[in-house]
Amino acid sequence: MFGLFKKKTEVEKLQENYKALLEKAHKVSHSNRTESDKLMAEAEEIAKKIDSLKSK
Structure with a gap:
């Protein structure tokens, strides 16, 4: 219930986009x-972005 209004991080948004592209x-x-x-190829670019954001 407390996570209802929680904003998504950039990584979470990219992960959703990545999953949708793969499907x-x-x-x-x-x-x-x-x-x-x-x-x-687009999904691979997003995966690279995710990796770079996680490594920071």
């Missing part, structure tokens, strides 16, 4: 491989 890439991979590769 979308998996769904698209069955029909459009090049689009899936683009989404995976």
Whole structure:
């Protein structure tokens, strides 16, 4: 209940975005491989951002 109004950190926002991109890439991979590769590349960039924020 106390976490109801808690704001998300930058890392939490990036992790949600990363997870969503991976799920979308998996769904698209069955029909459009090049689009899936683009989404995976975007997800990889987000993963790098997450790692750099965590290492600080």
